[in-house]
Amino acid sequence: MAGRTIRGQVALVGIGETTYYKRGKSPDSEFKLCIDAIRNACADAGIDARDIDGFSSYSDDRNDAMRLSSALNLRELNYSVMQWGGGGGGVMAAIANGAAGILAGYCDTVVVHRALAQGQFGRFGQAQDTPVIPGEYGHVMPYGVMSAAQLFGFRIQRFMHEHGIGQEALRAIAMASYHHAQNNPRAVMHGKPLTEQMYDDSRYITEPLHLYDCCQENDGAAAVVLMSAERAAEITDRPVYLLGAAMGSAPQQGAEAGGISYHNAPDYPTANFKTLAPKAFAMAGIKPTDIDVVQSYENFTGGVMMAMIEHGLCSPEEANEFFVPENLIVGGKLPLNTSGGNLAECYMHGLELVVEGVRQLRGDSTSQVADPRHCLCIGGPLVGPVSTLILGSADTGPTTDGGVGA
């Protein structure tokens, strides 16, 4: 893959969201939420929604490209892609896949979208009541290992055991998200601060995961508009550039996330970014120390910790010292999940993290980092495929001499 790069060639030019609701509380259908987020993203970009000619999504999104295309009366539909994988591991890949379509010449204006209305379609966190369970999960679920927290909890427990990591590291990640949500009026947990005492007193879902280590479940939608850097320059003076991206899995990570072959992975206690992260950094031409702010998908805090370690942001040996709240909030060493993320803003399946990454690089966040140039966005720790993005501020993009800024 050496030599081929997307670096600086595609820009994120529009971001849109709906109101974020607690799960089951949306007054609108999932499709209406999706339409609203797409229209908001187009308005933010300053384009007509009819100019969209491609859709990219992930996690078996139910909002079909043909229905969207017809409803929005697109002039042409030139691209429609879905990333494999049912979890949040596809979120950053959906951006990268959209960008790939633009770069390949298939399409010009892609909207990446995700919508959830769990009142309409049922919950993630509750097992389906089924009399039989075949194949991979048949070796797991009859033992009461059914929820995502349980399917991935074994990896977190083993990682903490191998590296002597304390509960306080997980707590710090939850604290950072809730801290930032208090500045963000869009956040479902706005006005609901979390204290260390509240975390410690909260019930366990499954040891080692407390209630506050687990993401919310929400209703809402988010969308991001992508176009080529050349076209972006014509419509905005503050594009955010895609500098690096990677998606996939390390070897032998199992046939299904949380199934029995997943639990027999030769490298077991991993968030699954070991092969991806070096590719994304090499593509972006930067080092982990160049990252100014991180948005990392929290299904569970332990996965965030493991993913950040695998991106080279800290070593396992440093984790107990690194993962403290003061390091992870704005003003600290490496601010994390500055909108509140899945834990405290909204579980918009991680696409809200990309929206927040764009806000940070535009200077528009409610918890703004001082002049950030590089934002790392991590999707779906502990599953596969997973995906990761490096976004750059306007001054990291194409330079006037046709080259690419540093």
Next chain:
Amino acid sequence: MSNEELESQWVLPAGLPKPIPSSEGLGKEFWAATLEHKLVIQRCADCRHWQWGPEIICRACGGEQLGYESVEPAGEIYSWQRCWYPVHPALKETVPYLVVMVELDSAPGVRLIGNLVGDGQQSLAVGDRVTALFEDHPGDEPYTLVQWQRV
């Protein structure tokens, strides 16, 4: 032993899903063996690689001569969770319960998931030694789960 007596010895109550092989039949030999209180794991006849869960080819060498071989029903706890949230209606009165991941002694790298027999609040640690306990679920289509008890 009557079905009622058997059921009273299960680690988790009735109502959880019954395991069946995949639509391709993968895992059929494993569940047939547990009915006879034996533990078998898929193994490649060519390169002798143990693999779990089952697959249609050997993940190590690509070979198609896969069989099942007996393993000692013993190992050590590799990871564990104490589950407090009842993820299934049948578990409402049973939390907390313990789930353990056991690495088998005689099939290096192979791990199984089951419940740890006994009090859900007992202390446990990675590295604890365990042996299998075969938990029979009778009926028209009986099956047997593999549970674990401390040595």
